[in-house]
Amino acid sequence: MSGFMDGDVKIRSPNSAISSSVQYFHLEYVTIDLYSLLTVAPMLHTLEARFVIPDLELGRSHPHLLYLQRLRIELWTITWIQITILLSSFPQLTYFAITASRVNSDMADGFAWSRLLQGIKHFEFELEFSDDAFEQQPLHFDSFRTKFWLEEKKWFVTYDRSFSYDECSMHYWSSSSIMIYPTPERIRTIVSESTASERESYYNLRCLTVDDKFLKCKLLHRHTGTKELYLSEVTVTLPTTLKDLMTGLDTSQITTCTIDPEWNRNSPYEHIEFLHSLPRLRRLKLSSISLDGFFLHQWPHIIDLEIENEFKHEFHVLSSNDVDAFCHSFTHIERLDIHSSSIPDLAQLLNRMKMTLRQMRIRQPDKINNEQLITREWIKQKTNLQNFYYTRNHWNTVTLWL
Incomplete structure (x- = not known):
């Protein structure tokens, strides 16, 4: 289940006579209330999503999932008491992965974690601590160097503090750990500890942000597990092609790339040859101003495309010929996100795209008259679409499921 926005998905109050028999649930890009979901879906075996954790208190009754074995969650914040209550609700859990921000120092207690994780066979975490997390109580990193961590579970932990910001993060040293959008400053750490014997590569970093400053750091060869690439900004003319500069990067797993408009402004076509060489690229987010260069190639493997059209309040309008070129280059798009101002027709x-398109998100101006508004009736009258599901939120963003 993907492509929804926050507010598009609401879980109704549970009815004691009706519950879902869903066993596997994966939700992207939407934040929902965890316990509302658990109450209506007691048969879940696997759950992967971004959640809001309600106020949890010891001694109160909370829903238990007797069958849940695999849980991967992303949270804005969570306390140690909440994590304790959360895991006590899943007696059969064997796989647990958590990403959380703004956590306190009690989440860095390896002894407490070891007591909580006795029955877990696979565990990952990525925790970003509050700025003042360790002012009153210093970090005791040795609590992660015990027999439980290093010998029984073979889970290795790293702790990093950013070079230019007082941000701290901790994560497991395993091939499946993740760090969300790491910056070059975070990688060039002034404080770095690890319970692993060696730290030669960043194979646990899923997302990589690249700008011209990062390219000077000569660290690309260490990134062996990158799945998401963010081309941030180029302020100078590159001395050679981007494809040559990125030679040291293992690109075999990259599936997603976001291209910042600032990158396009200084190097409008430099990245296209490089992107075309990525063997597993499936998702792109880019500015419509740079689309012309993409029309020079075929992109049959791209299934998810987001076109961000606002660049200093400018809109690049696609002509009828541009639409033809677009459909000729991107032949297998399943999910498209675009602004209505870019597409007069x-x-x-x-x-043209109805045979492959599964979902389309159409952003419209907040203030728009009724004649210009894309409504369900407009789509029925102007297009050949017959069976589709239509929603429009209070920002006038239309979502179609085909």
């Missing part, structure tokens, strides 16, 4: 685009 939206009906042409929908009719």
